[in-house]
Amino acid sequence: xxLEQIFxxxxxxxxxARLLGELFKRMNQPTLGGEVLAGVILGPTLLGIVHPSExxxxxxxxxxxxxxxFIGLExxxxxxxxxxxxxxxxxxVSLVLPFLAAYGISTYFGIELLPALFMALLLSVTSVPVSxxxxxxxxxxxxKLGTTVMSAAIVDDIITLIIFAFILQVHELGVADLSRIDxxxxxxxxxxxxxxxxxxxxxxxxxxxxNDWFPKKVEWFFAKARTRxxxxxxxxxxxxxxxxxAELADLHFIIGTFFAGLIFSERLLGKREADKAYGIASGIxxxxxxxxxxxxxxxxxxxxxxxxxxxxxxxxxx
Amino acid sequence: xxLEQIFxxxxxxxxxARLLGELFKRMNQPTLGGEVLAGVILGPTLLGIVHPSExxxxxxxxxxxxxxxFIGLExxxxxxxxxxxxxxxxxxVSLVLPFLAAYGISTYFGIELLPALFMALLLSVTSVPVSxxxxxxxxxxxxKLGTTVMSAAIVDDIITLIIFAFILQVHELGVADLSRIDxxxxxxxxxxxxxxxxxxxxxxxxxxxxNDWFPKKVEWFFAKARTRxxxxxxxxxxxxxxxxxAELADLHFIIGTFFAGLIFSERLLGKREADKAYGIASGIxxxxxxxxxxxxxxxxxxxxxxxxxxxxxxxxxx
Numbered sequence: 001x002x003l004e005q006i007f008x009x010x011x012x013x014x015x016x017a018r019l020l021g022e023l024f025k026r027m028n029q030p031t032l033g034g035e036v037l038a039g040v041i042l043g044p045t046l047l048g049i050v051h052p053s054e055x056x057x058x059x060x061x062x063x064x065x066x067x068x069x070f071i072g073l074e075x076x077x078x079x080x081x082x083x084x085x086x087x088x089x090x091x092x093v094s095l096v097l098p099f100l101a102a103y104g105i106s107t108y109f110g111i112e113l114l115p116a117l118f119m120a121l122l123l124s125v126t127s128v129p130v131s132x133x134x135x136x137x138x139x140x141x142x143x144k145l146g147t148t149v150m151s152a153a154i155v156d157d158i159i160t161l162i163i164f165a166f167i168l169q170v171h172e173l174g175v176a177d178l179s180r181i182d183x184x185x186x187x188x189x190x191x192x193x194x195x196x197x198x199x200x201x202x203x204x205x206x207x208x209x210x211n212d213w214f215p216k217k218v219e220w221f222f223a224k225a226r227t228r229x230x231x232x233x234x235x236x237x238x239x240x241x242x243x244x245x246a247e248l249a250d251l252h253f254i255i256g257t258f259f260a261g262l263i264f265s266e267r268l269l270g271k272r273e274a275d276k277a278y279g280i281a282s283g284i285x286x287x288x289x290x291x292x293x294x295x296x297x298x299x300x301x302x303x304x305x306x307x308x309x310x311x312x313x314x315x316x317x318x
Numbered sequence: 319x320x321l322e323q324i325f326x327x328x329x330x331x332x333x334x335a336r337l338l339g340e341l342f343k344r345m346n347q348p349t350l351g352g353e354v355l356a357g358v359i360l361g362p363t364l365l366g367i368v369h370p371s372e373x374x375x376x377x378x379x380x381x382x383x384x385x386x387x388f389i390g391l392e393x394x395x396x397x398x399x400x401x402x403x404x405x406x407x408x409x410x411v412s413l414v415l416p417f418l419a420a421y422g423i424s425t426y427f428g429i430e431l432l433p434a435l436f437m438a439l440l441l442s443v444t445s446v447p448v449s450x451x452x453x454x455x456x457x458x459x460x461x462k463l464g465t466t467v468m469s470a471a472i473v474d475d476i477i478t479l480i481i482f483a484f485i486l487q488v489h490e491l492g493v494a495d496l497s498r499i500d501x502x503x504x505x506x507x508x509x510x511x512x513x514x515x516x517x518x519x520x521x522x523x524x525x526x527x528x529n530d531w532f533p534k535k536v537e538w539f540f541a542k543a544r545t546r547x548x549x550x551x552x553x554x555x556x557x558x559x560x561x562x563x564a565e566l567a568d569l570h571f572i573i574g575t576f577f578a579g580l581i582f583s584e585r586l587l588g589k590r591e592a593d594k595a596y597g598i599a600s601g602i603x604x605x606x607x608x609x610x611x612x613x614x615x616x617x618x619x620x621x622x623x624x625x626x627x628x629x630x631x632x633x634x635x636x
Contacts, residue, residue, distance in 0.1 A: 004565055006376065007383070011558040018551050025544040055376050058324065062377075065325070137546075226343040228455075233336050233605035240329040247322055276597070280605070283598030287551035 009050045010059070010292065012042055013299070017291035030137045032130070032294045039298025056296050063293035064129055068254040069239050070285040071132040071141070071150075072261015073278050077204055079147040080262070087151030094152065095159055117167055128153045128254060133290060157255060158193065165189055165250070189250045196249035200242070200259045207268050215270030222273070231273050232280050235264050327368045328377070328610065330360055331617070335609035348455045350448070350612045357616025374614050381611035382447055386572040387557050388603040389450040389459070389468075390579015391596050395522055397465040398580070405469030412470065413477055435485055446471045446572060451608060475573060476511065483507055483568070507568045514567035518560070518577045525586050533588030540591070550595050553582050 020034030042050040050056075080087075102120030106112065131153050132141065140146035165186060207214055222231050239260035246256025261281075266274040338352030360368045368374075398405075420438030424430065449471050450459065458464035483504060525532055540549050557578035564574025579599075584592040 004562070004571060006379070007558050007562060007571070011555055011562065014551070014558070015555050018545065018548070018555065022543065022545050022548075031545050054372065058373050058376055059380075061324070225340065227336065227340050227349050227604070229601050229604035230336070230340075231605075232601045233332070233609065236606055237329055237333050237336065240325050240332070244322070244325060244329065253322060253325070276601075279594070280598055280601030283547050283550045283594075284602045286545070286547035287549075287598070288554055291551065 006053075006055045009053075009056065012050055013038060013295040014288070014291055016042060017295040021291060025137075030134045032133050032137060032290070035291045035294035036298035036301075038291075039295035040301050041298075042295070043299030043301070045299075045301055050299055052296075052300055056299075059289075060293055060296045063289035063296075064254055065240070065243070065257055066281065066285050066289045067129050067133065067293060068257040069236075069261045070278075070281040071129075071136065072239075072258040073264060073274075073281050074136065074141055075147065075150065075262060076142065077208070077262050077265060079142070079144070080151050083144065083148040083151050087148050088155055090148065090152040091155035091159065095156060095163075128157055128252075128258070129293075133294075154255065154258065157252060158197075161251060162186075162190060162193070192249040193251055196246055196251060196256075200263070204259075204263055207263060207265070214268050215266075215273075218269050218273065229280075231269065232277050235260075235277055238264070324371075324373045327371075327374065330368055331356060331613040332606070332609055334360060335613040339609060343455075348452045350451050350455060350608070353609045353612035354616035354619075356609075357613035358619050359616075360613070361617030361619070363617075363619055368617055370614075370618055374617075377607075378611055378614045381607035381614075382572055383558070383561070383575055384599065384603050384607045385447050385451065385611060386575040387554075387579045388596075388599040389447075389454065390576040391582060391592075391599050392454065392459055393465065393468065393580060394460065395526070395580050395583060397460070397462070398469050401462065401466040401469050405466050406473055408466065408470040409473035409477065413474060413481075446475055446570075446576070447611075451612075472573060472576065475570060476515075479569060480504075480508060480511070510567040511569055514564055514569060514574075517563075518581070522577075522581055525581060525583070532586050533584075533591075536587055536591065547598075549587065549591050550598050553578075553595055556582070 016038035017035040020038045021031040022034070024034035024037075025031050039050075041047060044051060098120040099117065102116040106116035128150075132150060135141040135146040135149060141150065218231075225231075227233070239257055242260040243253045243256035246259070247253045264274070264277065268274075269277065334356035335353040338356045339349040340352070342352035342355075343349050357368075359365060362369060416438040417435065420434040424434035446468075450468060453459040453464040453467060459468065536549075543549075545551070557575055560578040561571045561574035564577070565571045582592070582595065586592075587595065
């Protein structure tokens with residue numbers, strides 16, 4: 001039966017990912033290196049025992065949700081606000097530099113500007129979940145450095161989405177026809193993003209200001225709940241809802257998940273319940289979803305895709 | 319994107335399942351009644367907002383794994399051994415009675431014997447996960463009653479699989495040709511089951527006998543683990559492995575999951591780590607997988623299937 005087959009894939013990926021993750025950690029490397037390697041070994045590139053499938057893609061999506069939720073729960077919103085200014089500067093610089101480079105290279109080598117800008121965009125995008133997990137596994141996520149890097153990655157992600165929408169329009173219309181750019185659509189998209197971010201910001205502010213009031217109310221509410229694990233259950237429902245709202249606002253789903261995790265903090269739930277939610281999220285993330293996610297990622301580094309990317313690598317190095 | 323669509327389905331099912339589960343609980347009914355109702359309402363039978371899909375089937379399979387793992391972790395192997403004799407008697411009676419009834423009815427009404435036996439088998443099968451969750455939600459799982467019912471359900475499940483293999487062969491060959499039944503294949507199948515059960519039993523016995531030795535060794539082993547959530551991670555890997563072995567032994571996957579949960583008890587892990595594993599399993603099961611599982615189950619009670627089953631219901635009542 002196909003559904004048992006998926007458990008065979010899961011257990012192989014999980015077992016090798018845990019083994020190699022442990023080995024990497026002992027060599028003072030981030031665990032996820034070993035987890036990705038497990039996927040490369042079991043996947044089509046080497047042994048070909050496990051293959052990409054729709055089922056594994058779904059597990060991957062669920063995994064990234066739980067990873068980002070955990071990262072949000074682990075981080076402290078106050079630290080992020082403190083590192084805000086530095087983060088924005090880092091983010092802008094890390095976006096502007098590749099763009100300037102792209103402009104220079106395209107002029108110098110006579111490459112078309114648009115493909116060069118696309119390349120610049122790709123270079124400047126930081127993978128939020130991967131950075132977050134590396135920071136978390138190095139024990140740096142809660143440090144000043146980690147918080148700044150994460151904040152910069154989030155700001156990056158949002159700015160990149162706006163630029164991407166712009167470049168896409170330019171690409172469709174052609175550079176010659178910039179006057180016909182649909183600034184209305186771009187404006188609406190930016191407005192939606194702004195609305196979402198202001199909404200999340202206000203929510204965070206309210207939780208922050210009334211931080212004596214909330215834990216008591218939350219305690220009172222959940223003391224009345226008769227079903228088991230009501231807090232973590234409602235946390236998951238709220239986090240998926242916020243993630244879908246982010247998606248509606250033309251942002252990435254996982255940006256919403258991260259913000260939801262940030263808001264469900266000690267200040268909202270009280271220390272005892274926040275610790276409990278953190279424990280469950282940590283358990284299911286590091287025991288199941290994170291190793292699977294990175295192993296599935298590694299599985300997709302097929303020999304073919306590595307071969308395909310060689311010309312681009314040469315272009316990059318040149 | 320299809321993968322965001324699945325999160326829309328998940329959040330709708332989860333939210334309504336939690337709401338109705340809470341309502342049912344307050345009316346002193348098992349939570350899962352409300353959860354199944356949520357699926358009936360959102361599914362094709364009523365609103366038609368959420369539809370059965372391969373993705374939801376996969377989530378269902380993962381859910382049943384975590385549910386049975388949790389049930390195994392929650393139950394106490396010593397209680398089960400105590401209730402063993404009673405459980406076997408209950409199980410045999412609950413299997414023999416429907417068979418006698420089937421024989422009587424088939425003779426009296428002139429129905430063919432084989433379909434009648436099939437019907438008897440269907441009547442005598444107790445759904446292990448559903449019974450377990452009802453007992454758990456009524457707070458009876460750890461009681462003498464609950465333990466006996468669960469043990470009987472497991473024994474039932476195993477005996478039913480053997481009888482089913484037998485009836486299937488009779489069906490293929492025709493009653494007239496009983497001499498050609500492949501007793502060899504049936505014997506091998508029974509032998510595989512016996513081997514698996516003896517293996518699990520020995521493992522349980524070893525853990526039981528050396529119950530001072532194991533927690534210390536386990537503590538020593540995991541104190542050396544450098545990756546996060548190593549215990550729960552290895553618990554999941556071991557549980558999937560045992561489940562697949564059960565499948566190989568012609569038993570049900572979830573019977574293996576249940577036994578794995580039973581063995582990963584306080585006696586193996588020590589109280590602190592067993593409590594932690596229990597907390598994570600409880601959180602992810604009751605906050606996410608169990609409500610989803612029962613809502614997806616309810617979603618499949620389509621109007622058509624209810625209409626289709628009316629003749630059988632009449633047959634049953636007659």
